[in-house]
Amino acid sequence: METQSKMIEITKTKNSRINEVDFDNLSFGKVCSDHMMICDYKDGKWGTPQVLPYGPMPMEPSSKVFHYGQAVFEGMKAFKDEDGKVWLFRPEQNFNRINISAKRLAIPEFPKEYFFEALETILKLDKDWIKPGKGNSLYIRPFVIGTENGVSASPSSEYRFIIICCPAKAYYSSPVKVTIAQQYSRSADGGVGFAKAAGNYAAQFYPTNLAKEKGYQQVIWTDANTHEYLEECGTMNVFFRVGDKLLTAPTNDRILDGITRKSIIALAEDDGVEVEVRRVAVKEIVEAAKNGELKEVFGAGTAATIVPFLGFDFNEEYYELPKVENSYGSKFKTKLQDIQYNMAEDKFDWRYEVKVD
Amino acid sequence: METQSKMIEITKTKNSRINEVDFDNLSFGKVCSDHMMICDYKDGKWGTPQVLPYGPMPMEPSSKVFHYGQAVFEGMKAFKDEDGKVWLFRPEQNFNRINISAKRLAIPEFPKEYFFEALETILKLDKDWIKPGKGNSLYIRPFVIGTENGVSASPSSEYRFIIICCPAKAYYSSPVKVTIAQQYSRSADGGVGFAKAAGNYAAQFYPTNLAKEKGYQQVIWTDANTHEYLEECGTMNVFFRVGDKLLTAPTNDRILDGITRKSIIALAEDDGVEVEVRRVAVKEIVEAAKNGELKEVFGAGTAATIVPFLGFDFNEEYYELPKVENSYGSKFKTKLQDIQYNMAEDKFDWRYEVKVD
Incomplete structure (x- = not known):
């Protein structure tokens, strides 16, 4: 497995948790995959992104995010087709939107190359967490939080951009x-x-x-x-x-x-x-x-x-x-998923392949 | 110093940081006093409040507060008079309001006796952080955050109520x-x-x-x-x-x-x-x-x-x-501070003494 990256520091987990997970009975967003990305903003710039084992991080109680809610996020999914290829769906849209959200919350924009490189690095490492079959996906949660310590109501001078992933089935199990x-x-x-x-x-x-x-x-x-x-x-x-x-x-x-x-x-x-x-x-x-x-x-x-x-x-x-009969909801869900899972022509150029091998 | 409490577990710091602090040059909310209170809500109830040395706490990246902003806070001040007595100003109002805020954010209410006992315990331990003299105070920041791990947009099932304190001078240094x-x-x-x-x-x-x-x-x-x-x-x-x-x-x-x-x-x-x-x-x-x-x-x-x-x-x-001349702003600020610092009659019964000795 190729996990080298020019711009990212990688620390692989020594203890994958994948065998502890019941992929048929997933509660949405409850289990995180083996790796995450963190990248800290300090002194006016983003540092080196790090991909490392998912786990707790020490936070000061005076960290601004707890008090002033300076936090934005995205939701994305990685899909696996029957050949084991991994696909994202319109990821550029998520990248653009997290920076639009960030701007409104006075959070500095995140570099595009870090975003995509981090996604590809995590998905390579955690490719076995993505199960094939319609409805299965790896939900990807990029988010940014204000991490400066200090309880005064002003924008944080420090931030942490994080990407975590959760294997997922349906969000709602019924109508x-x-x-x-x-x-x-x-x-x-x-x-x-x-x-x-x-x-x-x-x-x-x-x-x-x-x-x-x-x-x-x-x-x-x-x-x-x-x-x-x-x-x-x-x-x-x-x-x-x-x-x-x-x-x-x-x-x-x-x-x-x-x-x-x-x-x-x-x-x-x-x-x-x-x-x-x-x-x-x-x-x-x-x-x-x-x-x-x-x-x-x-x-x-x-x-x-x-x-x-x-x-x-x-x-x-x-x-x-x-x-x-002929429900629009069902029809467009099928059309959408057929594109997402590489089961139909991608005439809008929405699929984005992540090379995981 | 009496620091026993029936309902609170207390761990005193072994290394007070008070001598490192320049009390004449404080940036608002930047330095925290030696002790904080944490109290966790789990399985439908608040656990035993703990007063312990201020410091970082491990947080999972999937903790709900980072994603869905379930967090409310209060701001209070402790004042010291010339006799070394310590006073809060209308603390019951803050207690009531944090629970009003909590309710709107779907956060469980915090018990009143824990709130007051925790405040008194911290202020006893950290009484030397409260400097006398108008304009000086110990700013008190009670807050609650949703701490359940899991990225699905629903109320957290777990919470942490925290009280931290920061020695303070004026918030704005000029008009x-x-x-x-x-x-x-x-x-x-x-x-x-x-x-x-x-x-x-x-x-x-x-x-x-x-x-x-x-x-x-x-x-x-x-x-x-x-x-x-x-x-x-x-x-x-x-x-x-x-x-x-x-x-x-x-x-x-x-x-x-x-x-x-x-x-x-x-x-x-x-x-x-x-x-x-x-x-x-x-x-x-x-x-x-x-x-x-x-x-x-x-x-x-x-x-x-x-x-x-x-x-x-x-x-x-x-x-x-x-x-x-005869500015209302100046006049009522003086009247307010005279009450807060125990320099005037308290005809509205706003002062609340905290026994720190």
């Missing part, structure tokens, strides 16, 4: 029921909703718990000003199929520019499906549900891929979605 | 210039702006950096919907003196219920000053600045106490504030 937000909100105009900022997620937990108590696994967030327009959902963008058209909200400073979202739009348009990227009113969707025009609602994100919604709650009323 | 937000925003209706949630602070760093490039140290945030009303500023609430009246925004789900803020309102009313707690329009303050009615603007917070603003920028125009 989900959701509720439409009428009181709580996820993000403000002029805020950080478009960034994969750590604080955006914690802010959703309490309202999502309230939804869970009523039997809904997720909340579809609406605009904070009026709660009249549907935005995104938990860790996913949302699509509505009304008649034969697909509707989804445009990205803006409140909504994440999802890579699965934009891939579905491209696949749908390529398939001759009319896609309307525009504000989607709650009223319109409730109306469409009532008159039978609403055929499907599904969430789309890297971790979850495409998740069909069983139904949604609005104003204490539950709208069950019909069972449709 | 500040501020700019009024017209594009970026701090929080949404239905969001977490009222909580001392870590993510609220990181979200301010980038727009604050843009302000700094223009010569303004802080941003006065406005409502995200219209940018027409003045809300809070960095780590402070804001007061406007128009004529002889004092104006400040009401607390709501976007604005922190500041303890210094409510103390100033009480002191002002007690002093016969008319205080209007109501929405304060940008237009009104700009108008008052133009016609000479705007006498003072100041920020109020635990770390900063009361900080006079030199002037503010709005729409690329700078409004310098006049130099006033």
Whole structure:
């Protein structure tokens, strides 16, 4: 196995944990693979990236990330095809987005060559953690945290960029029921909703718990000003199929520019499906549900891929979605996964092979 | 020195760092005192609090706080009077507020007796870190972080409550210039702006950096919907003196219920000053600045106490504030500090003595 790298310091694990893992019963994000990458920013520059055995790192309690939430992340997946080749899906998009998130959180941008070299180094070392077969993947979590010690509310002068990997099966094991937000909100105009900022997620937990108590696994967030327009959902963008058209909200400073979202739009348009990227009113969707025009609602994100919604709650009323033949959700999930697992032509040039041998 | 506690496990440092510290030249929040408290939540309950030497703690890279920002904090100060007695200021307010913040971030509430016992234990051990004299204090930072390992976006099942302390002088060494937000925003209706949630602070760093490039140290945030009303500023609430009246925004789900803020309102009313707690329009303050009615603007917070603003920028125009005699900012800062340092009658029952001998 070739694990040399010009720009990265590599320390291989002496004790792989791979045989302790039950790959048929994985809880999402719970087990990490053998190796991780860390790279520290200090004195105005990023140091040498290090790939080393996954394990705890000492952190001072005064480290800024604990106090001021200066942290952004990405979610990616590595897929293995039947020939043992390893593929990423549009990784450049993740690289660009983590730096867009970083900029909004006043975090210095990470160098592109480090990002890709680190990914390839880890995936070579941990290639056996990637299992073939649709639904199996190695979930990759790049993230950056402010690590300067000191409790004053100003940007950190030091950062750590980390990449960890977790073998994964499906994020949701079954279709989900959701509720439409009428009181709580996820993000403000002029805020950080478009960034994969750590604080955006914690802010959703309490309202999502309230939804869970009523039997809904997720909340579809609406605009904070009026709660009249549907935005995104938990860790996913949302699509509505009304008649034969697909509707989804445009990205803006409140909504994440999802890579699965934009891939579905491209696949749908390529398939001759009319896609309307525009504000989607709650009223319109409730109306469409009532008159039978609403055929499907599904969430789309890297971790979850495409998740069909069983139904949604609005104003204490539950709208069950019909069972449709020729589901767009199923169709585009298949098309997407066929590309991801190297089982179909890659006409959009989305696949990125990682040479692991 | 009595350091026994019924409910807390205590490990004293063998190597105090106090002699290495230059107490005349402190950078806010940079140096921590000898001891800290940690208390872990697991299996649905808080364990035994431990007071132990301040130092790094091992954290797994998959720890939820790094990814989803589940973290809230408080800021308090311990003051020493000329007799060596140690005082906290309205600590029950901080205790209540950290649990209000925790609830919104889906973090379990911390027991009151642990909070106070831990504070008293640390302050006894580290009493020499509290220097007498107005302006000197020991800044106390209680905080809670989600510590479960696992990168899935759901509330942590494990938490660590930590208290660290930093000897402090003034947060701002001189008056500040501020700019009024017209594009970026701090929080949404239905969001977490009222909580001392870590993510609220990181979200301010980038727009604050843009302000700094223009010569303004802080941003006065406005409502995200219209940018027409003045809300809070960095780590402070804001007061406007128009004529002889004092104006400040009401607390709501976007604005922190500041303890210094409510103390100033009480002191002002007690002093016969008319205080209007109501929405304060940008237009009104700009108008008052133009016609000479705007006498003072100041920020109020635990770390900063009361900080006079030199002037503010709005729409690329700078409004310098006049130099006033009988400044409300100075007067209420003196009254506040006189209570905090046990130099004046405590008619509101705000002081809380910590027995350190």
